[in-house]
Amino acid sequence: MNDSYGLDRIADPWGERTPYSCGDEWPQRVDEFLGEGVRSSDVDRWVQSASLLHSNGDAMDIAVADGRIVGVRGRALDRVNRGRLDPKDIYGWQSNASPDRLTQPLIRHNGRLAPVNWDTAMARIVDRSRELLAEHGPSSIGFYTSGQLFCEDYYTLTTLARAGIGTDHLDGNTRLCTATAAEALKETFGCDGQPASYSDVDYADTIALFGHNVAETQPVLWMRMLDRLAGREPPRLLVVDPRRTPVAERATVHLAPRPGTNLALMNALLHHLIETGSIDNAYIAEHTVGFDELSKQVAGCSAEWAADVCRVNADDIRRAGELLASAERLLCTVLQGFYQSHQATAAAVQVNNLALVRGMLGRPGCGVLQMNGQPTAENTRECGANGDLPGFRNWENDRHIAQLAELWNVDPLQIPHYGPPTHAMQIFRYAEQGSLKMLWISGTNPAVSLPELSRVRSILGQDDVFVVAQDIFPTETTELADVVLPAATWGEKTGTFTNADRTVHLSEKAIEPPGQARPDLDIFIDYARRMDFRDKDGAPLIRWKDAESAFSAWQRCSAGRPCDYSGLTYEKLRGSSGIQWPCTETSPHGTERLYTKGDFRAAPDDCESYGRDLATGASVEETEYRALNPDGKAIIKAAQYLPPHEDASDEFPYQLITGRTIYQFHTRTKTGRAPQLNNAAPDVWVELSNEDAGALGAREGDLLDVTSPRGTIRGRLRVSNLRPGTVFVPFHYGYWDTTGAAPPDDEPGRAANEATITDWDPVSKQPLFKTSAVRLSVVTEAQQ
Amino acid sequence: MNGIDYALRRIHSGEKSIVTELLRIAERHHVDHEVHYVARDLAEWSREHVRRLADQGARYDLKLDAEADEPRASTERLRATVSTVTGRRPEPGIQLLEDLAHLYLQASDNSLAWEMLAQIAQARHEKDLLSLTAQCHPQNLRQIRWANTMIKTQTPQALSSL
Numbered sequence: 001m002n003d004s005y006g007l008d009r010i011a012d013p014w015g016e017r018t019p020y021s022c023g024d025e026w027p028q029r030v031d032e033f034l035g036e037g038v039r040s041s042d043v044d045r046w047v048q049s050a051s052l053l054h055s056n057g058d059a060m061d062i063a064v065a066d067g068r069i070v071g072v073r074g075r076a077l078d079r080v081n082r083g084r085l086d087p088k089d090i091y092g093w094q095s096n097a098s099p100d101r102l103t104q105p106l107i108r109h110n111g112r113l114a115p116v117n118w119d120t121a122m123a124r125i126v127d128r129s130r131e132l133l134a135e136h137g138p139s140s141i142g143f144y145t146s147g148q149l150f151c152e153d154y155y156t157l158t159t160l161a162r163a164g165i166g167t168d169h170l171d172g173n174t175r176l177c178t179a180t181a182a183e184a185l186k187e188t189f190g191c192d193g194q195p196a197s198y199s200d201v202d203y204a205d206t207i208a209l210f211g212h213n214v215a216e217t218q219p220v221l222w223m224r225m226l227d228r229l230a231g232r233e234p235p236r237l238l239v240v241d242p243r244r245t246p247v248a249e250r251a252t253v254h255l256a257p258r259p260g261t262n263l264a265l266m267n268a269l270l271h272h273l274i275e276t277g278s279i280d281n282a283y284i285a286e287h288t289v290g291f292d293e294l295s296k297q298v299a300g301c302s303a304e305w306a307a308d309v310c311r312v313n314a315d316d317i318r319r320a321g322e323l324l325a326s327a328e329r330l331l332c333t334v335l336q337g338f339y340q341s342h343q344a345t346a347a348a349v350q351v352n353n354l355a356l357v358r359g360m361l362g363r364p365g366c367g368v369l370q371m372n373g374q375p376t377a378e379n380t381r382e383c384g385a386n387g388d389l390p391g392f393r394n395w396e397n398d399r400h401i402a403q404l405a406e407l408w409n410v411d412p413l414q415i416p417h418y419g420p421p422t423h424a425m426q427i428f429r430y431a432e433q434g435s436l437k438m439l440w441i442s443g444t445n446p447a448v449s450l451p452e453l454s455r456v457r458s459i460l461g462q463d464d465v466f467v468v469a470q471d472i473f474p475t476e477t478t479e480l481a482d483v484v485l486p487a488a489t490w491g492e493k494t495g496t497f498t499n500a501d502r503t504v505h506l507s508e509k510a511i512e513p514p515g516q517a518r519p520d521l522d523i524f525i526d527y528a529r530r531m532d533f534r535d536k537d538g539a540p541l542i543r544w545k546d547a548e549s550a551f552s553a554w555q556r557c558s559a560g561r562p563c564d565y566s567g568l569t570y571e572k573l574r575g576s577s578g579i580q581w582p583c584t585e586t587s588p589h590g591t592e593r594l595y596t597k598g599d600f601r602a603a604p605d606d607c608e609s610y611g612r613d614l615a616t617g618a619s620v621e622e623t624e625y626r627a628l629n630p631d632g633k634a635i636i637k638a639a640q641y642l643p644p645h646e647d648a649s650d651e652f653p654y655q656l657i658t659g660r661t662i663y664q665f666h667t668r669t670k671t672g673r674a675p676q677l678n679n680a681a682p683d684v685w686v687e688l689s690n691e692d693a694g695a696l697g698a699r700e701g702d703l704l705d706v707t708s709p710r711g712t713i714r715g716r717l718r719v720s721n722l723r724p725g726t727v728f729v730p731f732h733y734g735y736w737d738t739t740g741a742a743p744p745d746d747e748p749g750r751a752a753n754e755a756t757i758t759d760w761d762p763v764s765k766q767p768l769f770k771t772s773a774v775r776l777s778v779v780t781e782a783q784q
Numbered sequence: 785m786n787g788i789d790y791a792l793r794r795i796h797s798g799e800k801s802i803v804t805e806l807l808r809i810a811e812r813h814h815v816d817h818e819v820h821y822v823a824r825d826l827a828e829w830s831r832e833h834v835r836r837l838a839d840q841g842a843r844y845d846l847k848l849d850a851e852a853d854e855p856r857a858s859t860e861r862l863r864a865t866v867s868t869v870t871g872r873r874p875e876p877g878i879q880l881l882e883d884l885a886h887l888y889l890q891a892s893d894n895s896l897a898w899e900m901l902a903q904i905a906q907a908r909h910e911k912d913l914l915s916l917t918a919q920c921h922p923q924n925l926r927q928i929r930w931a932n933t934m935i936k937t938q939t940p941q942a943l944s945s946l
Contacts, residue, residue: 139944168940419937429816433877435945616822618929619936642828645821758817765818 007033009087010680013662014215014223019230023203023364026224030083033090034063034071043070048574050497050505052148052375052490053088053665055178056080056218057499059578060089062491062510069093069491069511078577080198080503086219088665088677093491095673096511100473102486103515113484118516118526121483125440126530128466132437133165138416142169142427142436145385146443147177147374148666150495150507152550153520154376154383155557156542157442158390160524163408164533164541168416169436171387172380173444175424176767177373180339182381182388183764184348184370186609187637188356190602190629192381192392193562195355195594196331196367197580198501201225201235203365206327208238210351211262211337212371215246216662218500222247238323240265241337242657243687243728244721253320256723257310259655260342260644260771265317266350267641268306271298272321273357280359287598288356289629290636297638309641311723329365330358336373336659341770345763346614346639353636362596369501374666376497382563383554387421387765390554391561392601392608395420396622399605407557409535420619423765424450425758432459440468442520443487447476447741448667448734451756451767452710453749457742470523473669476734479741487520488513494547495521496573502580502591504565506573521547559584562594562601595634603632614639617762644771646757652708652773654692654727658752659770664732672737684715684750687728688776693719701782708774711754716782727774729755787904788913789846795897796837796848799920802890802927803830803852809883811855816880819934826930827852829923840916877942881935888931894924 009015009031018027034040046061059078063071072093076083105121106113132140143161145154154172161170182192189195201207201224215222228235229250239251240262248254257265273279274295284291303321307314324330332355338347352368360366372378377386384390393400395417405412422430428450430436439460450456460467460480469481478484492513498504513519518526525542533541544550548570559566564582567590573579580590601607610625612618614637620628629635648655663680664671671677686704688696698704698717706713706727713729722728729752735742743749757772806827813819834852841848898921905913 137944139941416940418940422941425817430941432815433945435877435941613926613929615825616926616930616933617818618926618933642825645824759821760818762818762822 007031007090009090010663010676013087013219014226015084017230018227020227021232022205026082026202026227028076028082030074030076031085031090032071032073033085035094038065038070046073047508047510048075049491049507049510050578051089052507053092053670054086054218055372055374055377055500056086056220057375057503057505057578058085058089058220059505060085062093064510067511069096080499080578081220084220084223087663088671091674091676092665092670094675095670096489096491098473098673100673101514101517102472102474102478102484103517104486105516106484108482121485122526122530124483125468125527128438129165129531136437138166139168140435140437141165141167142422142430142439144424144427144439144441144444144446145170145172145380147172147174147372147377147380148443149376149520150493150497150547151376151379151383151554152495152547153524154379154385155390155554156521156524156550158384159408159542160528160533162384162415163410164528164531166414166416168419169422169427169430170385171422171424171427172377172385173424173446173449174372174374174377174380174386175765176449177336178339178377178381179386179423179766180344180348180761180764181334181370181372182386183345184352187345187349187611187614187635188352189595189600189634190607190609190632191562192388192608193594193601194369194500194502195361196369196501197592198224199592200331200365200367201228203329204235204331205233205329205365206236206238206323206331208324208330208332209247210240210332210334211339211341212333212335213241213243213245213247213337213659214333216660217335217373218371219662236323238320242723242726253316253323255312255316255320257312258723259657259726260647261310261641262338262341262347263343263350263639264301264306264309264641265312266347267298267301268303268317269321269324270294270350270353270357271301272303272318273325273354274298276321276325278325279357283359284357288634288636290638291357294353294636294638297640324354324358327358327360329363330355330360331365331367331369333369333371335371337770339766340768342644342768343639343642344761344766344768349614349637349639356634356636362593362598367593371500375499378498378500378502382498382558387423388608389421390557392563393561394608396610397605408541409537409539410541411536425760425765425767428456428459431462431465434464437464438466438468440470441477442470445475445477445667445669445734447480448751448753449731451753451769452758453751453753454711455758470520472517473736475667475669475736476741485523486515486517487523488517492517493519493521496551498581499578503578504568504573504581505578506570521550598634600632600634602629602634604630606632611635611637612763614763615642645759646771646773648725648773652775654725654774654776656706656708656727656729656755656772656774657770658729658731658756660732661730664730666732667734668732669736684713684730684733684752685718686713686715687718687720687722689722689724689726690719691724693717696776696778698778699782703779705748705777705779706755706774707777708755708757708772710757712748713750713752713754714748714779715750727776731769788844788908788910791897791901791904792837792841792844792846792848795894795901796834796841798890798894798897799830799833799837800849800852802894803827803834804855805887805890806830808855809887812883813880819880822930826927829927833920833923836916836920840913877938877945880938881942884931884935884938888928888935891924891927891931895921895928898924
């Protein structure tokens, strides 16, 4: 076990190696960290939980002494991390005790937020809701939630929004992090649900990472890969990323395409596989439809063609193709480099196609991990708080609607299903337009995280949009709200959440929340009670009262669907490793891999979606889907490369991409209040290649302005190894620790999203944070 | 005039005007970002159709424009400004529905025109024309489906907020 006093996960984020060989069990390594001056003997209790600061689901115990959190320790027996913790896990907990926490409800009065009691705050929200329902109907009310609440919270929110209010406007900030993962899975497999498992890292001989800087987004998963690389029979890595990331440093082949050209590259890789006959014809014939279409689409996509579009070397594309062609156990992973880029879904779907045409699915070491960014994004998706219906149900399938209506005991018409649930960018558009008059934001900070911030601030600042913000800290968003509700967070409330490989963890309450802060679940239940939402027999719509009874309600909703939780209980999760859904009577220990026998959930009566046109986002009609895929096979969907909507030009010659650092999470509301993490990355920076810095006459540390047609970001230059013509700016920084809600008038900002474009993938509706054109100028030189 | 000339002229004129129409919609609904960007992508498809139809036309001694007309630059700018200014009132929702409905009808008319071209090409054994329709008509159908999907998605909010 590590001595917490010697542990420095800032300088050495991934810690020491525990090498292992192909097919062996990943060795344990227990990381522990206690706050300054705390000894193990001081700890009163260790309380079971998992990390809420990324999507990896690192299981940990929370150390409690004198009613305060004093440290953390990785859970050795957990399948996800085998005891390891990453820098955010180790230091992030300190923010719980920050004096900045919101501890009282606030209401805007004469332009200023003033403290009130819960009754007053809730009454204000209920009055406004009732007024709007009477005057403008349910579509005047919308909810924008998070990827950081718990499963029980989302299911309750979904129930009250869809069956209580009856609005179609409920989405999560998961729209920014995981919408494309969900959509790509739906397009290919008919239904959401992560096919592979983290344990596939133990077996793979080739790992292909597409736009996935795993070293910084999921450091513990990277530790697993590093340990494989340090053992016998190490896997080969293919890395697609415009930056020379720590992952790219270890790659057998690293491709750095121009931002906005991922699909062209994918089509060339598929072209290579088909041309060289490196495909599994038997698997394709037995388990898929649509291969001929793909074959036709990529016929002209030679390595030379893609080299010209992506500006990478054609030989490198062929080498990458060879890696994929020669893999015996191929694991593919995908993240924001694809999801937040032009033609996001189309490109992510081609990764699924790689696995399908090579027949690399459902066996140890083979599969696809369409990742996500946030810790509980899976639950947002499963529970239907992300622009889908609960239990991966299909809004166009009347039988699915009937199931929900029966479960909630409401008329099917009460549940909006006249269109796809409204996505976040459209919700904000309706607010801008004035047709949405109340927006309840929970656990997220759109005033920093959405694109084109001047627009977002003006929408949230409109007088005729009533904004409720439920959060744990004052943020740029709460600054613009009409009512602010103080919430409890990780360690202060009980519930479950599910990581990117379907592993469900229980997170128990360790300490009391500060002041009057309340668990999100309690707030939603309280609202439903005050609104007096009833089912069609007059009984309360929401019949559960606490986390465990909310979990039971969700289990009933999930039963029979792919994300089946019916075999799980709090008791079963307590003390054990996390368990992967589906977990049922017949699979009581959970399910490691989906689709092991090509048993997809794509049959027309079962699937979550009939799919969309990958270029336009137009819906595929049910009749068309039935004709295309009557037997519920995997669907190989092809797509043609289209140039990005905003490309570099004479006026804006660089391409801006935004992303994260290992030390910070989202808009830093938590990590910015953990001293070690904050000191490791305290301020925004602008990353440029050596070549571009030279051409600009700029040196490390110079202050630069990055200007797009939307706005300007100002930050210090870091010269790094990324592809020339590309600028990288981390997206974590905003104004809560500088000027409040926004940059001072007409001054450049600190938030990357001052400059980003409002444009989204028409299929997944995920905003494109990685294709904005910008120009650069040196403001002041660094002091020598 | 023979039948092939007629069918070529008809679809050429239809594709040409839908380019202009899509670009007009893109500018008018500048702040409905998905409409704005996808409409421009769809206009590219039709622009390519116009070019290829002009090429084919030349084989039949038909002089067909290879380029579609752009909406006039000054009007485009004015539309974008109007769109930004009026973007905060719910009524533009109706304007969007009407524009999409018009687009749907126009694209449907084009679909029939592609059908006519395909039929006469079959009857006359014109393989090049047949292959042209096989490549372009599906994209035309995708334009129709897009308009339909957008109408379906946008209608509930646009109309219930009146």
